[in-house]
Structure formats: structure tokens, C-alpha cells
Amino acid sequence: MTDAMYSASRGSYPSFELATLIPSTSAPLLWERQNLTMRMSMRRFTRLTNAFSKKIENHAAAVAIWFMYYNFCRVHTTLRVTPAMEAGISNHV
Numbered sequence: 001m002t003d004a005m006y007s008a009s010r011g012s013y014p015s016f017e018l019a020t021l022i023p024s025t026s027a028p029l030l031w032e033r034q035n036l037t038m039r040m041s042m043r044r045f046t047r048l049t050n051a052f053s054k055k056i057e058n059h060a061a062a063v064a065i066w067f068m069y070y071n072f073c074r075v076h077t078t079l080r081v082t083p084a085m086e087a088g089i090s091n092h093v
Helices: 025-042 058-074 083-089
Strands: 001-010 014-021
Touching: 025 058, 058 083
Parallel strands: none
Antiparallel strands: 001 014
């Protein structure tokens, strides 16, 4: 987790500066597990021949569809429901 400050600079666009960096031991583990799950379940992250996206837009759409499936359709064994149902966003699969 990081704390951030926004400040108006010379131009019309605000600049982004990191104020402090708070180390967290569990965050990298969660991200690494998520990356492994995504790589193991999506074929386009394993090889360049099968399900390879020539355009970055197609690749981003495929990743978005996978995250939608993972959070709203797939029943997780530890939760016994989907993450969306656990969070109270949805009440059915």
C-alpha cells in the first residue's frame, strides 16, 4: 500500500508524487498467487502460438473477460461461493 499526494504543478495537469511507502508482507504473496492463477488458467500467457493476441486491445479484452469469469462465475473452493457473492455484489451465479 502506498500513500500518495496530488499537487498542482506548472501545467494544467496535476502531478503525482509518492509520499511514503508502507511495506506490507502479505500483498506481494497475494499478487504472486493471482499472477500464477492467471498464467495457469489462460493459455495466452503460456505460449506465443496458441491463443496469441496480435493486438493489445484483444489481449486486454481477453484478460477482462477472464477476470469477470473469475470473480462473478467461478465458485471458489475456499469460499464455496463466487467472490462477488461473498462481497455482497451479487446474489446468484
